[in-house]
Amino acid sequence: xxxxxxxxxxxxxxxxxxxxxxxxxxxxxxxxxxxxxxxxxxxxxxxxxxxxxxxxxxxxxxxxxxxxxxxxxxxxxxxxxxxxxxxxxxxxxxxxxxxxxxxxxxxxxxxxxxxxxxxxxxxxxxxxxxxxxxxxxxxxxxxxxxxxxxxxxxxxxxxxxxxxxxxxxxxxxxxxxxxxxxxxxxxxxxxxxxxxxxxxxxxxxxxxxxxxxxxxxxxxxxxxxxxxxxxxxxxxxxxxxxxxxxxxxxxxxxxxxxxxxxxxxxxxxxxxxxxxx
Amino acid sequence: xxxxxxxxxxxxxxxxxxxxxxxxxxxxxxxxxxxxxxxxxxxxxxxxxxxxxxxxxxxxxxxxxxxxxxxxxxxxxxxxxxxxxxxxxxxxxxxxxxxxxxxxxxxxxxxxxxxxxxxxxxxxxxxxxxxxxxxxxxxxxxxxxxxxxxxxxxxxxxxxxxxxxxxxxxxxxxxxxxxxxxxxxxxxxxxxxxxxxxxxxxxxxxxxxxxxxxxxxxxxxxxxxxxxxxxxxxxxxxxxxxxxxxxxxxxxxxxxxxxxxxxxxxxxxxxxxxxxx
Numbered sequence: 361x362x363x364x365x366x367x368x369x370x371x372x373x374x375x376x377x378x379x380x381x382x383x384x385x386x387x388x389x390x391x392x393x394x395x396x397x398x399x400x401x402x403x404x405x406x407x408x409x410x411x412x413x414x415x416x417x418x419x420x421x422x423x424x425x426x427x428x429x430x431x432x433x434x435x436x437x438x439x440x441x442x443x444x445x446x447x448x449x450x451x452x453x454x455x456x457x458x459x460x461x462x463x464x465x466x467x468x469x470x471x472x473x474x475x476x477x478x479x480x481x482x483x484x485x486x487x488x489x490x491x492x493x494x495x496x497x498x499x500x501x502x503x504x505x506x507x508x509x510x511x512x513x514x515x516x517x518x519x520x521x522x523x524x525x526x527x528x529x530x531x532x533x534x535x536x537x538x539x540x541x542x543x544x545x546x547x548x549x550x551x552x553x554x555x556x557x558x559x560x561x562x563x564x565x566x567x568x569x570x571x572x573x574x575x576x577x578x579x580x581x582x583x584x585x586x587x588x589x590x591x592x593x594x595x596x597x598x599x600x601x602x603x604x605x606x607x608x609x610x611x612x613x614x615x616x617x618x619x620x621x622x623x624x625x626x627x628x629x630x631x632x633x634x635x636x637x
Numbered sequence: 638x639x640x641x642x643x644x645x646x647x648x649x650x651x652x653x654x655x656x657x658x659x660x661x662x663x664x665x666x667x668x669x670x671x672x673x674x675x676x677x678x679x680x681x682x683x684x685x686x687x688x689x690x691x692x693x694x695x696x697x698x699x700x701x702x703x704x705x706x707x708x709x710x711x712x713x714x715x716x717x718x719x720x721x722x723x724x725x726x727x728x729x730x731x732x733x734x735x736x737x738x739x740x741x742x743x744x745x746x747x748x749x750x751x752x753x754x755x756x757x758x759x760x761x762x763x764x765x766x767x768x769x770x771x772x773x774x775x776x777x778x779x780x781x782x783x784x785x786x787x788x789x790x791x792x793x794x795x796x797x798x799x800x801x802x803x804x805x806x807x808x809x810x811x812x813x814x815x816x817x818x819x820x821x822x823x824x825x826x827x828x829x830x831x832x833x834x835x836x837x838x839x840x841x842x843x844x845x846x847x848x849x850x851x852x853x854x855x856x857x858x859x860x861x862x863x864x865x866x867x868x869x870x871x872x873x874x875x876x877x878x879x880x881x882x883x884x885x886x887x888x889x890x891x892x893x894x895x896x897x898x899x900x901x902x903x904x905x906x907x908x909x910x911x912x913x914x
Contacts, residue, residue, distance in 0.1 A: 422859065422887070423704075423860040423908045425702040425750060425860070425862060427700075427721070427729050427750055427752055429721065429722045429729060430722070444704070444706065444745065444748050445706045445707070445745060445748075450859065452704050452706060452748065454748070468721065468722060471721050471729065471750060473704055473731075473748060473749075475704055475859055479885075482885035482886055482887070483885055483886050484885070485885065485886065486884040487850070487883040487884065488881065488882045488883060488884050489816075489817060489880075489881050489883075490881035490882055539766075540766060573764070582699065582700060582727065582752055583700040583862075585702060585860075587889060587906075587908050589882060589885060589887065590884065590885060603766075604765065604766050604767035604901075605767055605866060605901045605904060606763075606766075607762065607763040607764065607867065607900075607901070608756075608759035608760055608761075608763070608866060608867060609759055609760050609762065610699070610759070610866065612864060612904060623884075624881075624882045627882065627889060627906070629864075629904070629906055631699065631752075631864050
Protein backbone atom coordinates (compact mmCIF):
# COMPACT_ATOMS: atom_id res chain seq x y z
CA UNK A 361 0.00 0.00 0.00
CA UNK A 362 1.36 3.42 -0.94
CA UNK A 363 1.94 5.83 1.93
CA UNK A 364 -1.19 7.95 2.37
CA UNK A 365 -0.86 11.71 2.72
CA UNK A 366 -2.83 14.36 4.56
CA UNK A 367 -5.72 15.03 2.20
CA UNK A 368 -5.36 11.72 0.32
CA UNK A 369 -6.05 9.02 2.89
CA UNK A 370 -8.83 6.83 4.22
CA UNK A 371 -9.30 9.17 7.20
CA UNK A 372 -9.60 12.26 4.98
CA UNK A 373 -11.94 10.60 2.47
CA UNK A 374 -14.11 9.24 5.29
CA UNK A 375 -14.36 12.60 7.03
CA UNK A 376 -14.85 14.77 3.94
CA UNK A 377 -17.55 17.41 4.36
CA UNK A 378 -19.83 18.83 1.68
CA UNK A 379 -20.89 22.43 2.20
CA UNK A 380 -24.68 22.63 1.84
CA UNK A 381 -25.19 26.20 3.06
CA UNK A 382 -23.20 28.66 5.17
CA UNK A 383 -22.55 26.88 8.47
CA UNK A 384 -24.04 23.55 7.35
CA UNK A 385 -22.03 20.60 6.06
CA UNK A 386 -23.33 17.21 4.98
CA UNK A 387 -21.38 14.07 5.66
CA UNK A 388 -21.92 10.34 5.22
CA UNK A 389 -20.61 8.43 8.22
CA UNK A 390 -19.11 5.15 6.97
CA UNK A 391 -19.52 1.83 8.79
CA UNK A 392 -15.74 1.61 9.00
CA UNK A 393 -15.24 3.97 11.95
CA UNK A 394 -17.67 2.29 14.31
CA UNK A 395 -17.53 -0.12 17.24
CA UNK A 396 -20.51 -2.43 17.59
CA UNK A 397 -22.69 -0.22 15.43
CA UNK A 398 -21.87 3.07 17.19
CA UNK A 399 -19.59 5.51 15.41
CA UNK A 400 -16.37 6.12 17.39
CA UNK A 401 -16.28 9.28 19.52
CA UNK A 402 -12.76 10.28 18.52
CA UNK A 403 -13.53 10.02 14.80
CA UNK A 404 -16.63 12.16 15.38
CA UNK A 405 -14.59 14.69 17.35
CA UNK A 406 -12.21 14.96 14.39
CA UNK A 407 -15.15 15.36 12.02
CA UNK A 408 -16.62 18.20 14.07
CA UNK A 409 -13.13 19.66 14.38
CA UNK A 410 -12.85 19.66 10.59
CA UNK A 411 -16.20 21.44 10.31
CA UNK A 412 -15.15 24.14 12.78
CA UNK A 413 -11.79 24.54 11.06
CA UNK A 414 -13.62 25.24 7.81
CA UNK A 415 -15.87 27.78 9.53
CA UNK A 416 -13.54 29.74 11.81
CA UNK A 417 -10.75 32.12 10.71
CA UNK A 418 -8.08 30.15 12.64
CA UNK A 419 -7.00 26.71 11.40
CA UNK A 420 -6.13 24.63 14.47
CA UNK A 421 -8.15 23.30 17.39
CA UNK A 422 -6.53 24.55 20.63
CA UNK A 423 -9.24 23.33 23.00
CA UNK A 424 -12.29 21.30 21.99
CA UNK A 425 -15.08 20.09 24.27
CA UNK A 426 -17.69 17.61 23.07
CA UNK A 427 -20.81 16.51 24.94
CA UNK A 428 -22.05 13.18 23.59
CA UNK A 429 -25.84 13.38 23.69
CA UNK A 430 -26.96 10.21 21.90
CA UNK A 431 -25.38 7.34 19.99
CA UNK A 432 -24.30 8.22 16.43
CA UNK A 433 -25.05 5.58 13.77
CA UNK A 434 -23.34 5.15 10.40
CA UNK A 435 -25.22 6.92 7.62
CA UNK A 436 -26.02 10.50 6.66
CA UNK A 437 -25.48 13.33 9.14
CA UNK A 438 -25.18 17.09 9.14
CA UNK A 439 -22.74 19.35 10.97
CA UNK A 440 -23.87 22.84 11.89
CA UNK A 441 -21.22 25.38 12.87
CA UNK A 442 -21.56 28.81 14.39
CA UNK A 443 -19.04 31.51 15.28
CA UNK A 444 -19.13 32.58 18.92
CA UNK A 445 -16.29 35.11 18.80
CA UNK A 446 -13.37 35.94 16.55
CA UNK A 447 -10.20 37.61 17.83
CA UNK A 448 -6.67 38.22 16.65
CA UNK A 449 -5.01 35.11 18.10
CA UNK A 450 -8.02 32.94 18.92
CA UNK A 451 -11.56 32.34 17.72
CA UNK A 452 -14.34 30.39 19.39
CA UNK A 453 -17.04 28.37 17.71
CA UNK A 454 -19.77 25.91 18.38
CA UNK A 455 -20.86 22.87 16.39
CA UNK A 456 -23.58 20.24 16.39
CA UNK A 457 -23.80 16.86 14.74
CA UNK A 458 -27.38 15.89 13.89
CA UNK A 459 -28.98 12.86 12.27
CA UNK A 460 -32.42 12.69 10.70
CA UNK A 461 -34.67 9.68 11.23
CA UNK A 462 -36.82 8.06 8.52
CA UNK A 463 -39.84 10.01 9.79
CA UNK A 464 -37.95 13.30 9.32
CA UNK A 465 -37.33 13.95 13.01
CA UNK A 466 -33.89 15.29 13.81
CA UNK A 467 -31.75 14.19 16.75
CA UNK A 468 -28.68 15.98 17.98
CA UNK A 469 -25.84 13.53 18.63
CA UNK A 470 -23.00 15.77 19.80
CA UNK A 471 -22.61 19.41 20.84
CA UNK A 472 -19.15 20.96 20.66
CA UNK A 473 -17.64 24.18 21.98
CA UNK A 474 -14.10 24.96 20.82
CA UNK A 475 -11.44 27.64 20.59
CA UNK A 476 -9.15 27.65 17.56
CA UNK A 477 -5.80 29.31 16.92
CA UNK A 478 -2.74 28.87 14.73
CA UNK A 479 -0.25 26.32 16.05
CA UNK A 480 2.25 27.53 13.47
CA UNK A 481 2.24 30.99 15.05
CA UNK A 482 3.22 29.82 18.55
CA UNK A 483 6.61 30.46 20.08
CA UNK A 484 9.13 27.61 20.36
CA UNK A 485 9.43 28.23 24.09
CA UNK A 486 9.06 24.94 25.98
CA UNK A 487 9.28 24.64 29.79
CA UNK A 488 7.34 21.39 29.99
CA UNK A 489 8.19 19.27 33.03
CA UNK A 490 6.02 16.28 32.09
CA UNK A 491 7.93 13.21 30.95
CA UNK A 492 6.94 10.79 28.16
CA UNK A 493 5.38 7.55 29.40
CA UNK A 494 7.78 4.71 30.11
CA UNK A 495 6.83 2.10 27.53
CA UNK A 496 8.59 -0.32 25.21
CA UNK A 497 9.49 0.61 21.64
CA UNK A 498 6.89 0.25 18.89
CA UNK A 499 8.28 -3.11 17.74
CA UNK A 500 7.82 -4.64 21.21
CA UNK A 501 4.20 -3.54 21.58
CA UNK A 502 1.22 -5.64 20.58
CA UNK A 503 -0.65 -4.96 17.35
CA UNK A 504 -3.73 -6.48 15.76
CA UNK A 505 -1.85 -9.67 14.86
CA UNK A 506 -1.81 -10.54 18.56
CA UNK A 507 -5.58 -10.29 18.97
CA UNK A 508 -7.28 -13.55 19.76
CA UNK A 509 -10.77 -14.61 18.75
CA UNK A 510 -12.26 -13.82 22.19
CA UNK A 511 -12.12 -10.09 21.44
CA UNK A 512 -13.33 -9.67 17.84
CA UNK A 513 -11.87 -6.53 16.33
CA UNK A 514 -14.18 -3.55 15.89
CA UNK A 515 -14.69 -2.09 12.42
CA UNK A 516 -12.48 0.88 13.30
CA UNK A 517 -9.53 -1.37 14.20
CA UNK A 518 -8.68 -1.97 10.54
CA UNK A 519 -8.17 1.77 10.05
CA UNK A 520 -5.85 2.31 13.01
CA UNK A 521 -2.40 1.08 13.89
CA UNK A 522 -2.60 0.65 17.66
CA UNK A 523 0.20 -1.22 19.43
CA UNK A 524 -0.54 -1.80 23.09
CA UNK A 525 2.09 -1.69 25.78
CA UNK A 526 2.20 -5.34 26.98
CA UNK A 527 2.03 -3.99 30.56
CA UNK A 528 -1.52 -2.72 29.89
CA UNK A 529 -2.68 -5.50 27.57
CA UNK A 530 -3.40 -8.20 30.16
CA UNK A 531 -7.15 -7.76 29.71
CA UNK A 532 -6.87 -9.10 26.15
CA UNK A 533 -5.76 -12.49 27.45
CA UNK A 534 -8.08 -12.60 30.46
CA UNK A 535 -5.55 -11.23 32.96
CA UNK A 536 -6.36 -7.54 33.51
CA UNK A 537 -3.53 -5.75 35.29
CA UNK A 538 -5.77 -4.12 37.89
CA UNK A 539 -4.53 -0.57 37.31
CA UNK A 540 -6.51 2.15 35.51
CA UNK A 541 -3.93 2.54 32.78
CA UNK A 542 -3.79 2.01 29.03
CA UNK A 543 -0.78 2.81 26.87
CA UNK A 544 -0.17 2.36 23.17
CA UNK A 545 1.60 3.55 20.08
CA UNK A 546 -0.91 5.09 17.68
CA UNK A 547 -0.89 5.73 13.94
CA UNK A 548 -3.23 5.42 10.99
CA UNK A 549 -3.16 2.06 9.19
CA UNK A 550 -2.51 3.61 5.78
CA UNK A 551 0.43 5.60 7.11
CA UNK A 552 -1.22 9.04 6.81
CA UNK A 553 0.86 11.46 8.87
CA UNK A 554 -0.77 12.72 12.05
CA UNK A 555 -2.01 16.31 12.33
CA UNK A 556 -4.22 18.12 14.86
CA UNK A 557 -7.39 16.49 13.45
CA UNK A 558 -5.86 13.03 13.75
CA UNK A 559 -4.92 13.86 17.36
CA UNK A 560 -8.62 14.48 18.07
CA UNK A 561 -9.20 10.95 16.81
CA UNK A 562 -6.26 9.63 18.85
CA UNK A 563 -7.44 10.84 22.26
CA UNK A 564 -10.45 8.51 22.19
CA UNK A 565 -9.06 5.58 20.21
CA UNK A 566 -7.60 3.24 22.83
CA UNK A 567 -9.49 0.49 24.68
CA UNK A 568 -10.98 1.91 27.90
CA UNK A 569 -8.90 1.79 31.07
CA UNK A 570 -11.76 -0.13 32.69
CA UNK A 571 -10.70 -3.22 30.68
CA UNK A 572 -7.51 -3.27 32.75
CA UNK A 573 -9.67 -2.86 35.88
CA UNK A 574 -11.45 -6.10 34.99
CA UNK A 575 -14.66 -4.47 33.77
CA UNK A 576 -15.84 -5.59 30.34
CA UNK A 577 -18.83 -3.37 29.59
CA UNK A 578 -19.31 -0.38 27.35
CA UNK A 579 -17.98 2.99 28.65
CA UNK A 580 -20.05 5.80 27.09
CA UNK A 581 -18.37 9.20 27.06
CA UNK A 582 -20.41 12.00 28.63
CA UNK A 583 -17.94 14.78 27.81
CA UNK A 584 -14.43 14.94 26.38
CA UNK A 585 -12.11 17.95 26.29
CA UNK A 586 -8.90 17.89 24.27
CA UNK A 587 -6.11 20.46 24.19
CA UNK A 588 -3.96 20.31 21.06
CA UNK A 589 -0.66 21.97 21.95
CA UNK A 590 1.66 21.28 19.04
CA UNK A 591 1.73 19.79 15.52
CA UNK A 592 3.08 16.27 15.90
CA UNK A 593 6.43 15.36 14.33
CA UNK A 594 6.42 12.50 11.77
CA UNK A 595 5.85 8.96 13.00
CA UNK A 596 3.46 7.27 15.40
CA UNK A 597 2.64 8.92 18.73
CA UNK A 598 2.58 7.40 22.21
CA UNK A 599 -0.67 7.67 24.15
CA UNK A 600 -0.93 7.14 27.90
CA UNK A 601 -4.40 7.07 29.47
CA UNK A 602 -4.96 7.06 33.22
CA UNK A 603 -8.05 6.72 35.42
CA UNK A 604 -7.60 7.79 39.04
CA UNK A 605 -11.15 8.52 40.11
CA UNK A 606 -13.68 5.72 39.54
CA UNK A 607 -16.56 6.60 41.87
CA UNK A 608 -20.32 6.96 41.94
CA UNK A 609 -20.75 5.20 38.62
CA UNK A 610 -18.52 7.57 36.66
CA UNK A 611 -14.83 7.77 35.84
CA UNK A 612 -12.40 10.14 34.21
CA UNK A 613 -9.94 9.12 31.50
CA UNK A 614 -6.90 11.40 31.24
CA UNK A 615 -4.87 11.05 28.06
CA UNK A 616 -1.47 12.41 27.11
CA UNK A 617 -0.18 12.17 23.54
CA UNK A 618 3.57 12.36 22.90
CA UNK A 619 5.22 12.69 19.49
CA UNK A 620 8.48 11.19 18.19
CA UNK A 621 10.41 14.26 19.34
CA UNK A 622 9.18 13.79 22.94
CA UNK A 623 6.83 16.73 22.85
CA UNK A 624 3.51 16.58 24.68
CA UNK A 625 1.30 17.35 21.67
CA UNK A 626 -2.14 16.78 23.22
CA UNK A 627 -3.82 16.40 26.61
CA UNK A 628 -7.39 15.29 27.08
CA UNK A 629 -9.80 14.32 29.82
CA UNK A 630 -13.16 12.67 29.48
CA UNK A 631 -15.96 11.97 31.94
CA UNK A 632 -17.51 8.58 31.17
CA UNK A 633 -20.14 6.27 32.60
CA UNK A 634 -18.60 3.30 34.41
CA UNK A 635 -19.66 -0.15 33.22
CA UNK A 636 -21.86 -2.14 35.58
CA UNK A 637 -19.51 -5.12 35.45
CA UNK B 638 -19.56 36.76 62.56
CA UNK B 639 -22.38 34.21 62.55
CA UNK B 640 -21.78 31.11 60.47
CA UNK B 641 -23.26 31.67 57.01
CA UNK B 642 -25.43 28.99 55.45
CA UNK B 643 -26.08 27.84 51.90
CA UNK B 644 -28.64 30.36 50.69
CA UNK B 645 -27.79 32.98 53.34
CA UNK B 646 -24.21 33.99 52.68
CA UNK B 647 -22.15 36.59 50.88
CA UNK B 648 -21.53 34.15 48.00
CA UNK B 649 -25.25 33.41 47.58
CA UNK B 650 -26.32 37.05 47.84
CA UNK B 651 -23.62 38.10 45.38
CA UNK B 652 -24.57 35.43 42.84
CA UNK B 653 -28.34 35.77 43.13
CA UNK B 654 -30.13 35.73 39.78
CA UNK B 655 -33.35 37.51 38.85
CA UNK B 656 -35.48 35.77 36.24
CA UNK B 657 -36.36 38.30 33.54
CA UNK B 658 -37.87 35.92 30.98
CA UNK B 659 -37.68 32.16 30.32
CA UNK B 660 -33.98 31.40 29.88
CA UNK B 661 -32.81 34.92 30.79
CA UNK B 662 -31.53 35.97 34.21
CA UNK B 663 -30.29 39.39 35.26
CA UNK B 664 -27.45 39.74 37.72
CA UNK B 665 -25.40 42.59 39.15
CA UNK B 666 -21.74 41.61 39.41
CA UNK B 667 -20.31 43.19 42.56
CA UNK B 668 -16.82 44.72 42.76
CA UNK B 669 -16.05 42.29 45.55
CA UNK B 670 -15.34 39.22 43.40
CA UNK B 671 -12.79 40.83 41.11
CA UNK B 672 -9.03 40.96 40.75
CA UNK B 673 -7.62 44.17 39.37
CA UNK B 674 -10.97 45.21 37.90
CA UNK B 675 -11.72 41.86 36.19
CA UNK B 676 -14.37 39.62 37.74
CA UNK B 677 -12.88 36.28 38.84
CA UNK B 678 -13.37 33.37 36.46
CA UNK B 679 -14.32 30.85 39.15
CA UNK B 680 -17.00 33.13 40.61
CA UNK B 681 -18.39 33.59 37.08
CA UNK B 682 -18.32 29.83 36.49
CA UNK B 683 -20.39 29.39 39.66
CA UNK B 684 -22.79 32.10 38.53
CA UNK B 685 -23.33 30.43 35.15
CA UNK B 686 -23.61 27.11 36.96
CA UNK B 687 -26.38 28.55 39.10
CA UNK B 688 -28.19 29.78 35.99
CA UNK B 689 -28.01 26.36 34.34
CA UNK B 690 -29.12 24.65 37.54
CA UNK B 691 -32.22 26.83 37.54
CA UNK B 692 -32.91 26.00 33.89
CA UNK B 693 -32.20 22.27 33.60
CA UNK B 694 -34.22 19.45 35.21
CA UNK B 695 -31.16 18.07 37.06
CA UNK B 696 -29.67 20.01 39.98
CA UNK B 697 -25.92 19.40 39.96
CA UNK B 698 -23.13 20.29 37.53
CA UNK B 699 -21.35 17.04 36.54
CA UNK B 700 -19.14 18.55 33.82
CA UNK B 701 -18.95 22.24 32.97
CA UNK B 702 -16.82 23.83 30.25
CA UNK B 703 -16.41 27.61 30.00
CA UNK B 704 -14.70 29.52 27.21
CA UNK B 705 -13.66 32.98 28.40
CA UNK B 706 -14.22 35.31 25.45
CA UNK B 707 -13.60 38.77 26.91
CA UNK B 708 -12.92 40.35 30.31
CA UNK B 709 -15.99 40.62 32.54
CA UNK B 710 -16.33 43.89 34.50
CA UNK B 711 -18.32 44.49 37.69
CA UNK B 712 -21.80 45.82 36.96
CA UNK B 713 -24.96 44.56 35.31
CA UNK B 714 -24.93 41.39 33.22
CA UNK B 715 -27.36 38.88 31.80
CA UNK B 716 -27.19 35.09 31.70
CA UNK B 717 -28.95 33.28 28.88
CA UNK B 718 -29.54 29.56 29.25
CA UNK B 719 -30.73 26.99 26.74
CA UNK B 720 -31.53 23.29 26.99
CA UNK B 721 -29.53 21.12 24.59
CA UNK B 722 -30.90 17.73 25.67
CA UNK B 723 -32.75 16.27 28.63
CA UNK B 724 -32.48 12.62 29.59
CA UNK B 725 -33.31 10.44 32.56
CA UNK B 726 -29.99 10.64 34.39
CA UNK B 727 -28.33 13.60 32.68
CA UNK B 728 -29.29 16.81 30.92
CA UNK B 729 -27.12 19.11 28.84
CA UNK B 730 -27.39 22.86 28.59
CA UNK B 731 -25.64 25.89 27.26
CA UNK B 732 -25.25 29.34 28.80
CA UNK B 733 -23.86 32.75 27.92
CA UNK B 734 -22.89 35.70 30.07
CA UNK B 735 -23.32 39.01 28.26
CA UNK B 736 -22.75 42.64 29.22
CA UNK B 737 -24.24 45.68 27.53
CA UNK B 738 -22.15 48.79 26.89
CA UNK B 739 -23.37 52.38 27.39
CA UNK B 740 -24.10 52.60 23.64
CA UNK B 741 -26.38 49.55 23.88
CA UNK B 742 -24.00 47.13 22.16
CA UNK B 743 -23.84 43.69 23.73
CA UNK B 744 -20.65 41.70 24.27
CA UNK B 745 -20.52 38.03 25.15
CA UNK B 746 -18.08 37.40 27.99
CA UNK B 747 -18.31 33.65 28.53
CA UNK B 748 -19.89 30.70 26.72
CA UNK B 749 -20.60 27.54 28.71
CA UNK B 750 -21.55 23.98 27.76
CA UNK B 751 -22.45 21.68 30.64
CA UNK B 752 -24.05 18.38 31.58
CA UNK B 753 -26.00 18.18 34.82
CA UNK B 754 -27.15 15.22 36.92
CA UNK B 755 -28.09 14.43 40.51
CA UNK B 756 -25.10 13.80 42.78
CA UNK B 757 -27.50 12.51 45.43
CA UNK B 758 -28.59 9.70 43.12
CA UNK B 759 -25.11 8.27 42.55
CA UNK B 760 -23.94 4.98 44.00
CA UNK B 761 -21.53 4.96 46.95
CA UNK B 762 -19.15 2.77 44.99
CA UNK B 763 -15.62 4.22 45.18
CA UNK B 764 -12.58 2.61 43.53
CA UNK B 765 -10.53 5.81 43.37
CA UNK B 766 -6.76 5.23 43.38
CA UNK B 767 -5.79 8.91 43.53
CA UNK B 768 -4.36 10.05 46.87
CA UNK B 769 -4.96 13.40 48.60
CA UNK B 770 -2.12 15.89 48.21
CA UNK B 771 0.60 15.75 50.85
CA UNK B 772 0.27 19.11 52.60
CA UNK B 773 0.37 20.44 56.15
CA UNK B 774 -2.77 20.81 58.23
CA UNK B 775 -4.89 23.94 57.87
CA UNK B 776 -3.35 25.60 60.92
CA UNK B 777 0.16 25.33 59.49
CA UNK B 778 -0.75 26.88 56.12
CA UNK B 779 -0.50 30.57 55.31
CA UNK B 780 -3.58 32.79 55.30
CA UNK B 781 -4.15 36.42 54.51
CA UNK B 782 -2.47 37.53 57.74
CA UNK B 783 0.85 36.43 56.23
CA UNK B 784 0.49 38.59 53.14
CA UNK B 785 3.01 41.39 52.88
CA UNK B 786 2.51 44.76 51.22
CA UNK B 787 4.36 43.78 48.03
CA UNK B 788 1.36 41.71 46.90
CA UNK B 789 -1.73 43.81 47.66
CA UNK B 790 -4.74 41.57 48.17
CA UNK B 791 -7.34 41.44 45.41
CA UNK B 792 -10.94 42.40 46.20
CA UNK B 793 -11.95 38.72 46.09
CA UNK B 794 -9.42 37.77 48.80
CA UNK B 795 -11.64 39.16 51.56
CA UNK B 796 -14.40 36.72 50.56
CA UNK B 797 -12.25 33.59 50.52
CA UNK B 798 -10.35 31.70 53.17
CA UNK B 799 -7.29 30.47 51.28
CA UNK B 800 -4.39 29.01 53.26
CA UNK B 801 -1.40 28.27 51.07
CA UNK B 802 0.87 25.30 51.61
CA UNK B 803 4.17 26.96 52.65
CA UNK B 804 5.92 24.67 50.11
CA UNK B 805 4.15 26.52 47.26
CA UNK B 806 4.08 30.01 48.78
CA UNK B 807 7.70 31.03 48.11
CA UNK B 808 6.57 33.41 45.35
CA UNK B 809 4.87 35.60 47.98
CA UNK B 810 8.21 36.39 49.58
CA UNK B 811 10.22 36.69 46.37
CA UNK B 812 11.48 33.10 46.37
CA UNK B 813 9.36 31.12 43.89
CA UNK B 814 9.88 27.40 44.30
CA UNK B 815 10.43 26.73 40.61
CA UNK B 816 7.82 23.99 40.32
CA UNK B 817 4.45 24.38 38.57
CA UNK B 818 2.49 23.62 41.73
CA UNK B 819 0.07 25.49 43.98
CA UNK B 820 -1.67 23.96 46.99
CA UNK B 821 -4.04 25.42 49.52
CA UNK B 822 -6.87 24.87 51.91
CA UNK B 823 -10.01 26.60 50.61
CA UNK B 824 -13.20 27.82 52.25
CA UNK B 825 -15.47 30.83 52.17
CA UNK B 826 -14.57 33.63 54.59
CA UNK B 827 -18.03 33.73 56.16
CA UNK B 828 -17.99 29.99 56.79
CA UNK B 829 -20.68 29.10 54.24
CA UNK B 830 -20.49 25.34 53.68
CA UNK B 831 -19.18 24.25 50.30
CA UNK B 832 -21.48 22.75 47.70
CA UNK B 833 -21.10 21.98 43.99
CA UNK B 834 -21.48 25.68 43.05
CA UNK B 835 -18.78 26.68 45.53
CA UNK B 836 -16.53 23.98 44.01
CA UNK B 837 -16.89 25.72 40.64
CA UNK B 838 -15.55 28.83 42.37
CA UNK B 839 -12.80 26.83 44.08
CA UNK B 840 -11.24 25.37 40.94
CA UNK B 841 -10.13 28.82 39.74
CA UNK B 842 -9.50 30.58 43.06
CA UNK B 843 -5.81 29.91 43.81
CA UNK B 844 -2.88 32.05 42.65
CA UNK B 845 -1.62 30.77 39.28
CA UNK B 846 1.07 28.10 39.23
CA UNK B 847 3.17 30.47 37.11
CA UNK B 848 3.86 32.53 40.27
CA UNK B 849 5.84 29.58 41.59
CA UNK B 850 7.61 29.38 38.21
CA UNK B 851 8.85 32.93 38.75
CA UNK B 852 6.45 34.57 36.29
CA UNK B 853 4.49 37.51 37.66
CA UNK B 854 2.09 38.47 34.86
CA UNK B 855 -1.59 37.89 34.37
CA UNK B 856 -2.70 34.38 33.25
CA UNK B 857 -5.95 34.70 31.29
CA UNK B 858 -8.00 31.51 31.08
CA UNK B 859 -8.94 30.43 27.56
CA UNK B 860 -11.06 27.46 28.62
CA UNK B 861 -11.77 25.66 31.88
CA UNK B 862 -13.52 22.32 32.34
CA UNK B 863 -14.57 21.13 35.79
CA UNK B 864 -15.96 17.74 36.78
CA UNK B 865 -17.90 17.77 40.05
CA UNK B 866 -17.90 14.19 41.33
CA UNK B 867 -19.31 14.35 44.83
CA UNK B 868 -20.93 16.74 47.32
CA UNK B 869 -18.16 17.87 49.66
CA UNK B 870 -18.29 16.91 53.34
CA UNK B 871 -18.31 19.79 55.87
CA UNK B 872 -15.15 21.82 56.35
CA UNK B 873 -12.55 23.37 54.08
CA UNK B 874 -11.27 21.46 51.05
CA UNK B 875 -7.70 20.94 49.88
CA UNK B 876 -6.87 22.06 46.36
CA UNK B 877 -3.77 20.94 44.47
CA UNK B 878 -3.01 22.58 41.13
CA UNK B 879 -0.30 21.33 38.79
CA UNK B 880 1.16 22.62 35.52
CA UNK B 881 3.19 20.10 33.55
CA UNK B 882 3.05 21.53 30.05
CA UNK B 883 4.13 25.16 29.65
CA UNK B 884 4.92 25.51 25.96
CA UNK B 885 4.26 27.73 22.98
CA UNK B 886 2.90 30.54 25.13
CA UNK B 887 0.16 28.45 26.76
CA UNK B 888 -0.11 26.26 29.83
CA UNK B 889 -2.56 23.90 31.44
CA UNK B 890 -3.57 24.07 35.09
CA UNK B 891 -4.88 20.80 36.50
CA UNK B 892 -6.74 21.04 39.79
CA UNK B 893 -7.90 18.38 42.21
CA UNK B 894 -10.22 19.23 45.10
CA UNK B 895 -10.34 16.91 48.13
CA UNK B 896 -12.85 17.10 50.95
CA UNK B 897 -12.42 16.46 54.67
CA UNK B 898 -13.33 12.79 54.19
CA UNK B 899 -10.50 12.33 51.66
CA UNK B 900 -12.83 12.11 48.69
CA UNK B 901 -11.80 13.58 45.34
CA UNK B 902 -14.82 15.87 44.91
CA UNK B 903 -13.75 17.80 41.81
CA UNK B 904 -11.20 17.68 39.00
CA UNK B 905 -10.58 20.52 36.58
CA UNK B 906 -8.23 21.51 33.82
CA UNK B 907 -7.82 24.88 32.20
CA UNK B 908 -5.90 26.11 29.18
CA UNK B 909 -4.44 29.56 29.88
CA UNK B 910 -2.19 32.09 28.21
CA UNK B 911 1.30 32.12 29.72
CA UNK B 912 2.56 35.46 31.00
CA UNK B 913 5.34 37.11 29.01
CA UNK B 914 7.50 37.51 32.13
